[in-house]
Amino acid sequence: MITFDQVTVHYDDMPEPALRDVGLTVDEGELCLVTGHTGVGKSTLLGAVNGLVPHFTGGTLYGRVTVDGRDTAHHPPRELADVVGVVGQDPIDGFVTDTVEEELAYAMEQLAIPPATMRKRVEETLDLLGLAELRHRALHTLSGGQQQRVAIGSVLTAHPRVLVLDEPTSALDPTAAEEVLAAVTRLVHDLGVTVLMAEHRLERVVQYADRVIHLPGDGRVRIGPPAEILRTATIAPPIVELGRAAGWSPLPLSVRDARRAAAPLRARLAERAPAPVRPPVLKGGGNRLLAARGVTVAYRDLAAVRAVDLELHAGEVVALMGRNGSGKSSLLWALQGSGPRRAGSVRVHGEHGAQDPHTVSAAEARRLVGLVPQTPADLLYLESVGQELAQADAESAAGVTARELLDRLAPGIEDATHPRDLSEGQKLALVLAVQLAAAPRVVLLDEPTRGLDYRAKAALTGIVDALAAEGRAVVISTHDVEFAARAADRVVVMAEGDIVADGPTAEVIVSSPTFAPQTAKILAPLPFLTVDQVARELADTDKARS
Numbered sequence: 379m380i381t382f383d384q385v386t387v388h389y390d391d392m393p394e395p396a397l398r399d400v401g402l403t404v405d406e407g408e409l410c411l412v413t414g415h416t417g418v419g420k421s422t423l424l425g426a427v428n429g430l431v432p433h434f435t436g437g438t439l440y441g442r443v444t445v446d447g448r449d450t451a452h453h454p455p456r457e458l459a460d461v462v463g464v465v466g467q468d469p470i471d472g473f474v475t476d477t478v479e480e481e482l483a484y485a486m487e488q489l490a491i492p493p494a495t496m497r498k499r500v501e502e503t504l505d506l507l508g509l510a511e512l513r514h515r516a517l518h519t520l521s522g523g524q525q526q527r528v529a530i531g532s533v534l535t536a537h538p539r540v541l542v543l544d545e546p547t548s549a550l551d552p553t554a555a556e557e558v559l560a561a562v563t564r565l566v567h568d569l570g571v572t573v574l575m576a577e578h579r580l581e582r583v584v585q586y587a588d589r590v591i592h593l594p595g596d597g598r599v600r601i602g603p604p605a606e607i608l609r610t611a612t613i614a615p616p617i618v619e620l621g622r623a624a625g626w627s628p629l630p631l632s633v634r635d636a637r638r639a640a641a642p643l644r645a646r647l648a649e650r651a652p653a654p655v656r657p658p659v660l661k662g663g664g665n666r667l668l669a670a671r672g673v674t675v676a677y678r679d680l681a682a683v684r685a686v687d688l689e690l691h692a693g694e695v696v697a698l699m700g701r702n703g704s705g706k707s708s709l710l711w712a713l714q715g716s717g718p719r720r721a722g723s724v725r726v727h728g729e730h731g732a733q734d735p736h737t738v739s740a741a742e743a744r745r746l747v748g749l750v751p752q753t754p755a756d757l758l759y760l761e762s763v764g765q766e767l768a769q770a771d772a773e774s775a776a777g778v779t780a781r782e783l784l785d786r787l788a789p790g791i792e793d794a795t796h797p798r799d800l801s802e803g804q805k806l807a808l809v810l811a812v813q814l815a816a817a818p819r820v821v822l823l824d825e826p827t828r829g830l831d832y833r834a835k836a837a838l839t840g841i842v843d844a845l846a847a848e849g850r851a852v853v854i855s856t857h858d859v860e861f862a863a864r865a866a867d868r869v870v871v872m873a874e875g876d877i878v879a880d881g882p883t884a885e886v887i888v889s890s891p892t893f894a895p896q897t898a899k900i901l902a903p904l905p906f907l908t909v910d911q912v913a914r915e916l917a918d919t920d921k922a923r924s
């Protein structure tokens with residue numbers, strides 16, 4: 379269905395090609411997962427399938443890509459729209475209309491599908507993706523996850539035979555992600571749709587993949603069965619890390635298989651008490667940095683945040699979790715001061731006593747509370763990476779430079795590169811570096827792991843740990859349960875604008891079928907959250923024995 383024949387893609391001004399001599403064939407009805415570190419060329423590979431690369435991105439494509447027999451060199455994306463549906467990494471970028479219903483119908487209108495069929499498919503898709511209540515909403519008023527669902531829906535309505543999905547679940551809550559992936563898998567199994575999907579959160583998708591295309595980073599690709607590729611890949615979900623640490627063969631890829639393989643491991647770990655979980659940071663242990671009382675955010679008659687009380691203390695890393703649309707971003711913007719707040723108060727303790735970031739100057743507010751938004755590229759406006767970094771350092775008083783932070787998150791980005799030409803993960807890493815260099819008292823990160831590989835997430839965990847150790851408070855709104863398990867001491871869960879749970883990470887997420895990380899699911903009832911904890915425990919057991 380899709381063939382790449384000796385494909386090399388070279389972007390102008392880049393020293394090395396993004397793809398080099400790639401040859402591969404994806405059969406009809408196959409679901410292929412594309413993996414690789416941040417910025418290795420996954421989006422480039424996906425973009426080449428419908429000709430977005432190079433027709434829209436610039437650069438040069440050598441070799442030949444065909445889809446359903448059509449050569450993309452001679453068919454621009456528009457002429458492939460009846461065969462290939464593409465969902466890009468940033469849903470807002472792809473929207474062409476104003477409301478949910480219009481967006482769902484747009485692709486079909488372009489293909490001149492009869493109105494009666496269109497109507498039926500729009501209704502089906504609204505149900506399939508849980509969008510019925512939002513059908514008349516303006517797209518720009520939707521939460522990040524709601525927008526991502528619309529983007530996926532708008533592609534599905536056209537019934538393409540090939541689906542190209544670039545990180546399709548990055549903004550979705552765990553349940554929504556499962557539902558969307560189940561829907562995609564059904565298309566593959568029942569209708570023979572061919573899917574090429576790039577995703578960093580392998581724990582969510584690997585069990586659905588027929589084959590994995592791994593980009594090791596030199597522009598080439600390896601393709602093979604998931605278990606075979608993941609045995610040696612530098613990128614692996616927790617389940618695979620655990621399997622490697624425990625020496626399981628064959629490597630299980632689903633929690634169910636892993637639980638079976640894990641019986642001896644559970645027995646060995648159970649021998650030792652006490653529980654190994656990282657001791658929860660006591661709430662109130664550090665100084666109180668932020669106190670929010672009765673914070674209410676409403677958009678006309680929709681109450682997004684309802685009278686929320688929240689305290690943040692020095693040294694805390696808090697994960698803010700909850701369904702799409704539960705009010706997380708609205709709460710963060712209200713805490714930061716520039717978002718709407720209908721009622722309530724926010725006090726941040728800075729050099730000049732307790733201040734409301736909403737009433738001080740923008741520069742002062744930045745030193746109190748820093749926020750990295752869900753679409754970080756909005757914050758990049760200079761001509762080069764170097765200028766962005768220099769500007770951040772000029773404004774900051776922190777001991778670490780923005781360049782140092784960037785190199786820890788995404789190594790190898792040159793000063794001269796235009797921010798526009800960075801991959802999504804690289805853009806995020808740049809914005810994180812710029813914001814964190816300012817070292818505000820309270821750091822708010824809205825879904826900061828989109829586009830980040832496991833290595834970058836580990837680096838981000840290290841950076842937020844260091845910020846906390848310096849006496850700052852960090853709040854991370856995230857759907858990435860594996861990241862939350864590693865990075866956060868405390869988890870706050872929101873539902874429909876309320877805080878419904880607040881406590882130490884282990885307590886809040888282990889007991890939750892939605893938020894439990896893979897390690898917890900595999901080793902339950904033992905209280906392990908991460909592979910690192912298991913590995914440490916095994917090392918200690920070995921030491922005790924010898």
Ligand SMILES: Nc1ncnc2c1ncn2[C@@H]1O[C@H](COP(=O)(O)OP(=O)(O)OP(=O)(O)O)[C@@H](O)[C@H]1O
Pocket residue numbers: 389390392396414415416417418419420421422423435436437467799800801802803804829830
């Ligand atoms: N239009 C462009 N012009 C110049 N360079 C580009 C362009 N698009 C991407 N690049 C570069 O090509 C490389 C591969 O980018 P690509 O977006 O394919 O990576 P990716 O694997 O999808 O990354 P991520 O995991 O962050 O989504 C990156 O180094 C990026 O900076």
Ligand SMILES: Nc1ncnc2c1ncn2[C@@H]1O[C@H](COP(=O)(O)OP(=O)(O)OP(=O)(O)O)[C@@H](O)[C@H]1O
Pocket residue numbers: 518519520521522523524549551677680682700701702703704705706707708709
């Ligand atoms: N400008 C707006 N106008 C109207 N409604 C809005 C607006 N912004 C957000 N909403 C609605 O408020 C609710 C909360 O949105 P918010 O973005 O805070 O959720 P979230 O928990 O961050 O979601 P996600 O996990 O999908 O990012 C959602 O139902 C959303 O549709």
